[in-house]
Every structure is written in C-alpha cells, then in structure tokens.
Amino acid sequence: MINDDIIYKTDIAVVSYSKERKLVTTVWHSKKLKFKEYQEPFLAAIEFQKKTFVTNYISDIREQNIIPPDFRKWFQTEILPKAYAAGVKRSAIIFNGNIFKKYYLNNIMNSVKKF
Template sequence: MELVKKQRAKNWLADMRKMGVVSPENQKWSNADWFPRAIAAGIKKMALVVPSSTLAQMSVDSIMGQVKGTDLETAYFDNV
C-alpha cells in the first residue's frame, strides 16, 4: 500500500488467471484487512482478470461480494 500512496494510484489491475482457490481464512483477511487498506490508500477502481478455474472464480465471487456497498468500482475481464 505504500507504493499506492506514494504514486497516488487510483486504479488496480488484478490478474487472477492462474489463481487457485482462496481459503476461507484468506478470504476473511482480504475483506477485513486488504480491501479496507486499499480503499483508504486511494484505490477507486479495480479491474479483475478472472481465474480460469471455476472453483477459483467462486472464491473471487465470495470475496468481491463482501466489497459491495463500498466506493470501490469493479469490472471483470477474461483477459488483459
């Protein structure tokens, strides 16, 4: 997050094509720790390149479902 603050980044690209299933513990950490810090650091928009694995996609859906209701705009893509 230091680089996000230093560069005043507003956008984040998450290439998740090779990502596997995210454990419930890591999903919880993402929602309770990572996303609040990213938003506080200034991230306004997030582009997600979705994983090829259906199970990994379900992990992403679960995580991103918790982000709804924040000011973070998200968009999903199949490739970069």
C-alpha cells in the same frame, strides 16, 4: 505494461505500477501459497499506494492456485478497506472462469460493494 515500474517481484507474484494509468497490477503465478506468500504482494501494493496516487487496481489470477477461505477473509477485512481508503476507485480481476475462482470472486465482490 511494458513501461510499468516493478513494485514487488517473486516467483509467486509480480506487482507493477503504471503512472500513466494510475494503475497497480498484480499478476499471480501458479503455486500453492503459504499465508505469508499471499499477503506480501498485497502489503507491498498498499505500502506503495501510501506514497503514490493509485486509483485503479487489476489482479490477474489466471495462474493462481485455489485460495483458502481464511486468506480471502484476510484480504476482505484488511486489504480492501486500506486500498479504498487510500484512493482506489476501480478494480478488476482477470480469471479463467473455473468454479473455485468464481466462488472466490463472488465473495470478494460482495465485500467491495461496501466501498
């Protein structure tokens, strides 16, 4: 990740790209998010993916705060279909295992099965 290109960077999240791995990585930082703050890193990644061959995606949510259901629903209905339609084949999430994040991930995993 040292040689990765930064696509998007704020105090909320850093989105980077590894050409060698055809990988986009988002690392979230602890903070209560507004909806727009949650959307922006994903939208930046999707815009980047339109111009660049990306097959892999990792999201590191260990420092991310709890995500409201309406945010997750937007991610499932808007971002997942666009990411997979544009070429993502594999995705992974790094998390610390708390019950709220497990629930969040289970819901997302059920959506991913469609692709």
